[in-house]
Amino acid sequence: MLRLSALYRYPLKSGKAEVLQQIGLDKLGLDGDRRWMLVDEASGRFLTQRAVAKMSQLSALWNASGGLTLSSPGYAPLEVPLPGGDAELRGVTIWRDTLRVPDAGDEAAAWVSEFIGKPTRLVQMPLERARTTQAGFGKDDDQVAFADGYPLLLIGQASLDDLSQRIGRPMEMLRFRPNLVIEGGEPFAEDGWKRLRIGDVEFRAVKPCSRCILTTIDPQTGERSADREPFATLEAYRKTEEGAIFGQNLINDGAGHLEVGMPVTILE
Template identity: 80%
Template sequence: MLRLSALYRYPLKSAKGETLQEIALDKLGLAGDRRWMLVDEASGRFLTQRAVAQLSQLSALWNATGGLTLAAPGHSPINIDLPGANAELRGVTIWRDTLRVPDAGNEAAQWLSEFIGKPTRLVQVPLDRARSTQSGYGRDDDQVAFADGFPLLLIGEASLQDLSQKVGRPLEMLRFRPNLVIEGSEAYAEDSWKRIRIGDVEFRVVKPCSRCILTTIDPQSGERSADREPLATLQKYRSEADGAMFGQNLVNDSDGRLEVGMPVEILE
């Protein structure tokens, strides 16, 4: 039987993830997932571990008020409130999208600028300011917060085991930053799924996930693999026109709630 074996949320794009036992869904995927993002103060362009490796050591936990609690080595934790209705709007760029979203204020900016080492702002995206998902996939009204292209990422446990065997060492699931992990399927079975149901929620499988250099960063130490693994191996046997594929992007078709252990049904 297929079942949901793990749930992960990433409140701040490209920072550490949270391991969850249960979570609600809204129209942008897991509640609170990648609703916050760091941007360069001058340009408004988004920042990730691709350019700022120390983000791998930044903990950003969703707190009871809907805000963030930030913590990092050598820095005292700080609680950041959810921006209010009168918060300053900041123009930001994420990939090819530009939008105006609430800024989290100067206290957060100062803390993060000191941690990163350059002027940085923290921004948050409300439901009513979400982006459209990647053009050419899914439906015209599908939306996403600050995830790269789609609200959710699914990976099968067997797929990770197969990749680990090919690389020759165990690989951490968090290296690939999924939201949903499925056990009980064959390796890469998720490649053929089109629609699935978990609990009362149906999901559309809209696009394979093209992997990048972030997969070579150890999620615990933040160090990059000298041998470029596992990306080098993925490029040998999982390459398509858009890159090396691992995992599937999903869109949820309703709100609802997920809990680890729920059965997974393949609808199509």
């Protein structure tokens, strides 16, 4: 029997994960998931662990006000409120998308600039300013916040176990930054899923997830693997025209609620 074995949220794009037992969903995926992002102050270009590996040590937890609590070893925590309706709109670029979103203000900017080591701004994604997902996958009105391309990422636990066995040492699931982990299936069973239901929510699998060098960053230490694992092994046995595939991008149809332990039903 398939079941939901883990839930993860990433309030700040490329920041640390929050481990959850339950969570609601809105039209952009998990409530609060990747609704905040760091951008270069001068260019508005988004920042991630690909270029700034130390972001793996940046904790940005959702707080009771709907804002963020920023923290990292050696830095005093900062409570960042949700930007109000009069917040400055900043032009930002994430991949091929250019948009204007609320800036979190100068106090937050000073904190993240000190952490990153160059002038940086913190921005937030309201529901009404969401991006559309990649054309050709999903529906024309599917939307996403600051995740790379799609609202949700699912990985089967058996797939990670298979990869770890091939590498010869355990790999941490958080190297792959999933939202949903499913246990009880065969390795890479998720590659063949088109529609599934968890609790009262239905999901569409719209595109396999092609992986990059970010997977070589240890989520605990922020250090890169000297042997390029697990990316090297993924390239050896999971390479496709789309890249080295690991996990499935999902879109939820409607709002709802998820809780660890829920059964998973494959509809198609």
